[in-house]
Amino acid sequence: MLEKKFISTIRKYSLINPKENVLVALSGGPDSVTLLYLLLKLKDKLKVNVFAAHLNHMLRGEESDRDEEFVRKLCNEWNVTLFVERRNVKEISKGKNVEAIARKERYDFLRKTLKEIGGGKIATGHTASDLVETVLLNLTKGTGIRGLRGFLPKSGNVIRPLIEITRKEIEEYTKKEKLPYVIDSSNYDKSFERNLIRLDVIPVLKKINPSLESAFLKTCETLRLLEDFLNKEVETVIHAWTEKDEIKIPLQTFKSLHPFLRREAVQKAFEQISGRKLSFKNLLDIEKLADAEGYKEIHLGSGFKAVKEDNTIKIRKEQEKPKSFSFKVTKIPTTLHTPLYTLHFAENEGEPLLPITQFKEKGITVRNRKPGDKVNLGKFHKPLKKLLMEKKIPPTLRWQIPIITSGEEIIYIPDVFKAYIKGKPFVGVKVEKRETEKTDS
Amino acid sequence: MLEKKFISTIRKYSLINPKENVLVALSGGPDSVTLLYLLLKLKDKLKVNVFAAHLNHMLRGEESDRDEEFVRKLCNEWNVTLFVERRNVKEISKGKNVEAIARKERYDFLRKTLKEIGGGKIATGHTASDLVETVLLNLTKGTGIRGLRGFLPKSGNVIRPLIEITRKEIEEYTKKEKLPYVIDSSNYDKSFERNLIRLDVIPVLKKINPSLESAFLKTCETLRLLEDFLNKEVETVIHAWTEKDEIKIPLQTFKSLHPFLRREAVQKAFEQISGRKLSFKNLLDIEKLADAEGYKEIHLGSGFKAVKEDNTIKIRKEQEKPKSFSFKVTKIPTTLHTPLYTLHFAENEGEPLLPITQFKEKGITVRNRKPGDKVNLGKFHKPLKKLLMEKKIPPTLRWQIPIITSGEEIIYIPDVFKAYIKGKPFVGVKVEKRETEKTDS
Numbered sequence: 103m104l105e106k107k108f109i110s111t112i113r114k115y116s117l118i119n120p121k122e123n124v125l126v127a128l129s130g131g132p133d134s135v136t137l138l139y140l141l142l143k144l145k146d147k148l149k150v151n152v153f154a155a156h157l158n159h160m161l162r163g164e165e166s167d168r169d170e171e172f173v174r175k176l177c178n179e180w181n182v183t184l185f186v187e188r189r190n191v192k193e194i195s196k197g198k199n200v201e202a203i204a205r206k207e208r209y210d211f212l213r214k215t216l217k218e219i220g221g222g223k224i225a226t227g228h229t230a231s232d233l234v235e236t237v238l239l240n241l242t243k244g245t246g247i248r249g250l251r252g253f254l255p256k257s258g259n260v261i262r263p264l265i266e267i268t269r270k271e272i273e274e275y276t277k278k279e280k281l282p283y284v285i286d287s288s289n290y291d292k293s294f295e296r297n298l299i300r301l302d303v304i305p306v307l308k309k310i311n312p313s314l315e316s317a318f319l320k321t322c323e324t325l326r327l328l329e330d331f332l333n334k335e336v337e338t339v340i341h342a343w344t345e346k347d348e349i350k351i352p353l354q355t356f357k358s359l360h361p362f363l364r365r366e367a368v369q370k371a372f373e374q375i376s377g378r379k380l381s382f383k384n385l386l387d388i389e390k391l392a393d394a395e396g397y398k399e400i401h402l403g404s405g406f407k408a409v410k411e412d413n414t415i416k417i418r419k420e421q422e423k424p425k426s427f428s429f430k431v432t433k434i435p436t437t438l439h440t441p442l443y444t445l446h447f448a449e450n451e452g453e454p455l456l457p458i459t460q461f462k463e464k465g466i467t468v469r470n471r472k473p474g475d476k477v478n479l480g481k482f483h484k485p486l487k488k489l490l491m492e493k494k495i496p497p498t499l500r501w502q503i504p505i506i507t508s509g510e511e512i513i514y515i516p517d518v519f520k521a522y523i524k525g526k527p528f529v530g531v532k533v534e535k536r537e538t539e540k541t542d543s
Numbered sequence: 544m545l546e547k548k549f550i551s552t553i554r555k556y557s558l559i560n561p562k563e564n565v566l567v568a569l570s571g572g573p574d575s576v577t578l579l580y581l582l583l584k585l586k587d588k589l590k591v592n593v594f595a596a597h598l599n600h601m602l603r604g605e606e607s608d609r610d611e612e613f614v615r616k617l618c619n620e621w622n623v624t625l626f627v628e629r630r631n632v633k634e635i636s637k638g639k640n641v642e643a644i645a646r647k648e649r650y651d652f653l654r655k656t657l658k659e660i661g662g663g664k665i666a667t668g669h670t671a672s673d674l675v676e677t678v679l680l681n682l683t684k685g686t687g688i689r690g691l692r693g694f695l696p697k698s699g700n701v702i703r704p705l706i707e708i709t710r711k712e713i714e715e716y717t718k719k720e721k722l723p724y725v726i727d728s729s730n731y732d733k734s735f736e737r738n739l740i741r742l743d744v745i746p747v748l749k750k751i752n753p754s755l756e757s758a759f760l761k762t763c764e765t766l767r768l769l770e771d772f773l774n775k776e777v778e779t780v781i782h783a784w785t786e787k788d789e790i791k792i793p794l795q796t797f798k799s800l801h802p803f804l805r806r807e808a809v810q811k812a813f814e815q816i817s818g819r820k821l822s823f824k825n826l827l828d829i830e831k832l833a834d835a836e837g838y839k840e841i842h843l844g845s846g847f848k849a850v851k852e853d854n855t856i857k858i859r860k861e862q863e864k865p866k867s868f869s870f871k872v873t874k875i876p877t878t879l880h881t882p883l884y885t886l887h888f889a890e891n892e893g894e895p896l897l898p899i900t901q902f903k904e905k906g907i908t909v910r911n912r913k914p915g916d917k918v919n920l921g922k923f924h925k926p927l928k929k930l931l932m933e934k935k936i937p938p939t940l941r942w943q944i945p946i947i948t949s950g951e952e953i954i955y956i957p958d959v960f961k962a963y964i965k966g967k968p969f970v971g972v973k974v975e976k977r978e979t980e981k982t983d984s
Contacts, residue, residue, distance in 0.1 A: 241682070242748045244758030246765055250691065295751045306743045307683045310736045317685030324687055324803075331803035362765075362772035 104267060104275045108140050111266045112148065115255040120149040123222025124261075127212055128154040128177075128184070130169045130284040132276050133227030135176070137264055139281055141225065142180060153219055155185040157211045159204050161192060165287060172284050185215045201294075209260075216259065228253060228262040230315035231269035235299045237318060242299075247332070251325035252318075268315045335363060340371040347375050349417040356392050356415050364389070372417060378404055391415060397496045411496065421498060428469035434461075434529055438468055440504040443516055444534040452532035454524045455506060455514050461529045464509040471505050477512050477519050486512065493518045506531065545708060545716045549581050552707045553589065556696040561590040564663025565702075568653055569595040569618075569625070571610045571725040574668030576617070577713050578705055580722055582666065583621060594660055598652045599629040600645050606728060613725050626656045642735075650701075657700065669694060669703040671756035672710035676740045678759060683740075688773070692766035693759075709756045776804060781812040788816050790858040797833050797856050805830070813858060819845055832856060838937045852937065862939060869910035875902075875970055879909055881945040884957055885975040893971035895963050896947060896955050902970045905950040912946050918953050918960050927953070934959050947972065 112118055126138045141152045156173045158166050170186060177184035189211065195203035212224045233252045240249030255265045264272070276283060292298055308314050339359065343349050349371045356364065365385050372380050380388075384402050391398055391410045399409040401420070409416045429438050435448040445468065449458065455466065475486035490500045495518065506514040513521045516533045553559055567579045582593045595618050599611045611627060618625035630652065636644035653665045674693045681690030696706045705713070717724060733739055749755050780800065784790050790812045797805065806826050813821050821829075821843065828841050832851045840850040842861070850857045870879050876889040886909065890899065896907065916927035931941045936959065947955040954962045957974045 237682075238748075239751070241678075241762065242752050242755060242758065244752070244761050246762065247769070250762075298747055298750060302747045303744050306739055307679075309739060310680070311683050311685070314683060317683065320685050321682065321687065321691075327803040328688070331801045334801060360772045360775060362768040 104271055105140065105144065107267055107271075108263060109144065109147070111255065112263050115261075117256055117261040117263055118148060118150055118223060121151075123151045123153060123216075123219050125153045125155055125185075125212065125216050125219060125222060125224050127208070127224060127226045128156050128173050129227070129286070130156070130173045130176070131227070131286055132272050132281070132283045133229055133232075133264060133269075135281055135283045136272050136275055137225060137227045138176075138180070138182065139279065140263075142182065151222075153183050153185070153215075155212055155215045156187075157208045158186065158188040159191045159207070160188060161200070161204065162286070162288060169284050169286075172282075176282065183219075185218070187211050222259070224260045226260060226262055227264055229264045229267050229269055229272060230319055231300075231304075233265060233322060234304060234315055234318045235296055237322065238299050238303060239295060242295075247325055247329050251322045251329060254326065266319060332366060336367045336370050339363060339367045340374070343367075343371050344374055347419060349375060349415075351415040353392060353410075353413045353415060361389070368417075372402075372406075375417070376404065376406055384408075388415065388417075396494060399497055409498075426470050428467060431466040431468065439536070440468060441470075441502040442499065442536055443504055444536055445504060445506075446532040446534070447529060448532070449529060450527055452530035453514065453520065454522050454528040454530050456508050456522055456529055457525065458527040458529055460508060466513075466529065467507045468504050469507065470501055471503070475505065475512065477515075478521065486515075489518060545712055546581065546585065548708055548712075549704060550585065550588070552696065553704050556702075558666075558697055558702040558704055559589060559591055559664060562592075564592045564594060564657075564660050566594045566596055566626075566653065566657050566660060566663060566665050568649070568665060568667045569597050569614050570668070570727070571597070571614045571617070572668070572727055573713050573717050573722070573724040574670055574673075574705060574710075576722055576724040577716055578666060578668045579617075579621070579623065580720065581704075583623065592663070594624050594626070594656075596626040596653055596656045597628075598649045599627065600632045600648070601629060602632055602641070602645065603727070603729060610725050610727075613723075617723065624660075626659070628652050663700070665701045667701060667703055668705055670705045670708050670710055670713060671760055672741075672745075674706060674763060675745060675756055675759045676737055678763065679740050679744060680736060683736075688766055688770050692763045692770060695767065707760060773807060777808050777811050780804060780808045781815070784808075784812050785815055788860060790816060790856075792856040794833060794851075794854045794856060802830070809858075813843075813847075816858070817845065817847055819847075829856065829858075837935060840938060867911050869908060872907040872909065880977070881909060882911075882943040883940065883977060884945055885977055886945065886947075887973040887975070889971060889973070891967055891969060891971060893973035894955065894961065895965045895969040895971050897949050897963055897970055898966065899968040899970055901949060907954075907970065908948045909945050910948065911942055912944070916946065916953065918956075919962065930959060 118124060124141055126134060126141060128134045128138055138152070138154055141148070141150065145152055154173070154177050156170060158170045160166050162169075170188075173184060174186065189207045191200060191204045191207055194207065216222060216224055236252040237250060240252070243249075253262065253265075255262055275281075288294065289297060290301070292301065304314065311317055340349075343351050349368075351368075359367065368385060368388060369380055372378070380402065387400050387402075388408050391400060391408055392415060394410050397409075397411045399407050401407050402417070405420050406417060407420050409418070427440060429440075431438065431447055435446065438445045438447070446452065447455075447466065455461075471486055471490075476483040477486055477489055486505070487500070490503070495503060503515060503518065505512055511521070512519065514531065522528070559565060565582055567575060567582060569575045569579055579593070579595055582589070582591065586593055595614070597611060597614045599607050601607050603610075611629075614625060615627065630648050632641060632645045632648055635648065657663060657665055677693040678691060681693070684690075694703065694706075696703055716722075729735065730738060731742070733742065745755065752758055781790075784792050790809075792809075800808065809826060809829060810821055813819070825843050828843075829849050832839055832841060832849055833856060835851050838850075838852045840848050842848050843858070846861050847858060848861050850859070868881060870881075872879065872888055876887065879886045879888070887893065888896075888907065896902075912927055912931075917924040918927055918930055927946075928941070931944070936944060944956060944959065946953055952962070953960065955972065963969070
């Protein structure tokens with residue numbers, strides 16, 4: 103019965119290809135011993151080469167060494183090539199997040215060993231009972247679809263052939279087949295969250311439904327199928343959005359998507375360009391962006407921002423501050439190229455800037471803005487930043503717009519500010535937009 | 544704090560419209576008392592008319608009467624119109640499924656009362672803590688998205704304004720506001736599954752995550768959004784499939800759909816035409832149908848079947864057996880109209896049926912098949928049903944095809960069977976397909 107189920111799981115999820123190596127992650131506990139035993143017993147039927155690997159995490163003192171000794175003896179008796187390594191997890195982790203580090207070290211060791219035997223699959227002893235624990239633990243801490251469906255029968259080259267077999271079935275089988283195993287005493291330590299779930303929660307739920315594992319298996323299978331469907335929907339949607347390291351979503355598309363799909367798609371697209379995740383608040387802020395009037399940008403943290411411009415939502419890296427510039431004009435006529443504009447200075451031509459006498463005395467400096475810049479509005483001074491915001495100059499342009507000054511005074515900013523009232527002879531400026539410069543490309 | 548949360552939930556889910564009646568389902572316990580109190584306190588702000596209704600289920604003897612007495616007194620003091628009814632649930636349910644019947648009776652009473660006050664909303668005291676219990680209970684018994692997201696803040700005219708408030712918050716609030724309430728002693732009866740979850744499971748999970756309710760609320764909110772997305776996807780897909788009481792899915796569409804969406808869509812479409820649900824096995828069988836060669840049909844139970852024909856999957860009611868027919872031919876030439884074919888009988892013309900002498904003696908009878916019909920293959924008899932299957936005559940046609948007999952013997956079936964070897968003079972038949980008759984329209 104158990105053997106049949108084992109084979110059916112392997113077939114159902116295509117866990118193993120014929121002639122493949124299977125490396126069993128062997129702790130020495132009943133699950134991994136049963137896994138190794140089943141693979142050896144069905145080796146010819148499944149056409150696989152079976153290996154075992156044991157990492158001594160050195161977390162339980164003598165008990166850890168006893169386990170290592172046990173698996174060495176077992177593999178010797180069962181005639182299985184065993185790889186063993188010792189890593190002092192407590193030392194590596196410095197006491198922090200011991201469980202997570204142990205897991206990381208273990209998989210690192212397993213992957214390294216798999217390479218040594220020429221590739222194949224890593225098989226772990228996770229059972230249906232482990233799946234129930236994992237799902238309940240995730241749900242308790244708050245989770246989405248991924249957490250609710252728990253671990254997978256196959257992820258990459260890691261396979262879990264016992265995923266449809268319960269702990270009780272394993273117990274009965276080890277008894278029937280007289281399999282030896284060791285017990286990890288930390289399984290009873292209730293300072294581990296998982297043990298609380300296993301020892302105190304699941305027995306109560308089993309009073310309600312003795313076939314708890316089978317109920318969870320069904321739910322998880324539906325959720326895996328759902329997750330696959332959603333992934334494909336999301337891929338279809340974001341395919342057209344991402345360009346190297348930028349996301350561009352036409353506003354119309356953005357608004358027409360169902361909020362669920364939209365959030366999933368924005369999240370996935372962001373992961374692709376940044377390798378990071380957006381917070382839930384980030385996602386809500388980006389949604390609000392779509393309703394903003396005109397240009398708007400928000401900072402997403404970790405060096406990224408979302409921008410609404412040209413009927414498009416764009417997500418990209420924050421731009422480094424553009425290079426600062428400063429040009430001194432001492433004679434006219436002069437033509438000056440700044441990032442956004444070309445400026446032609448001449449006598450009595452164009453927009454009047456200042457009397458020629460003052461120009462001769464103090465000259466003109468054209469530069470980008472500096473923090474603290476203020477403009478003189480006659481009765482009071484206004485921070486330049488505020489003025490630029492009022493004039494709706496996009497933040498990306500604020501550091502590039504040319505500020506024309508004389509002495510300490512700001513006398514002219516194209517499209518934004520004009521101080522001088524005409525009176526000849528004056529120095530004037532003709533302003534020409536440089537169309538070739540695009541800031542968002 | 545709690546009042547703010549209460550209003551924010553009402554706004555967030557648009558639970559109540561201004562000037563609406565709100566009928567509180569008042570058990571007398573802390574949740575429903577708090578709900579009534581909050582609605583009364585915020586009556587002007589929310590612009591609502593508050594009513595209360597209490598069903599005495601007569602399940603807990605004197606305690607039930609004490610509760611009725613309590614809510615009568617409370618509503619009198621608080622100046623609220625209260626509707627009370629007594630229904631003997633134990634008697635109605637005859638001891639079976641008491642909880643479900645109690646619920647049904649309660650909602651029936653609430654809906655009836657709502658009508659009496661001229662419509663509005665029914666407000667129940669379900670809290671975030673109830674939501675956690677419901678989700679855990681559903682998960683334990685095996686469930687899908689709908690079970691995992693638990694009850695809704697609003698479904699039809701039933702609203703749950705306390706859905707984001709925990710039992711602990713209610714307790715603190717009742718203490719602070721000195722609200723009176725009664726305790727339902729059956730809340731501690733561990734023969735109720737829900738009580739097992741509340742008393743024995745949740746306290747353990749709270750050791751792992753003290754903000755358990757808030758974690759569940761977030762998960763449920765995501766799942767509600769997901770469910771809405773899926774519903775809309777399914778609606779889009781099945782829109783083109785259903786015609787009155789039949790589903791027609793082009794095979795190409797059927798195969799191109801993601802299995803998850805396909806199952807959801809088939810299920811929903813079936814519900815629309817039948818008001819029933821397909822079993823998981825039904826769904827798998829329908830999927831297999833898509834790969835069948837030629838015509839195939841399967842029975843879905845409850846009078847429905849799924850058919851593969853003409854590159855289409857069709858789901859419809861099982862056809863009643865077509866009317867039986869039987870014509871006696873005693874003179875030739877004769878023309879006969881049967882459901883599928885028109886038959887011209889004449890001397891020495893068409894397909895030979897039998898010697899003219901035998902015709903004169905026994906005549907010819909044309910009829911539809913009867914159970915037990917056999918054809919004479921010389922060396923042995925074969926069941927007609929078997930022959931029709933071998934000849935791949937679709938089951939829908941098997942009862943309509945004309946069986947030409949003489950005496951007890953089947954002598955001819957168009958496209959299927961021919962007994963007589965030529966020899967003049969004979970009675971022959973010319974067969975003409977009646978194109979106007981379609982069996983699947």
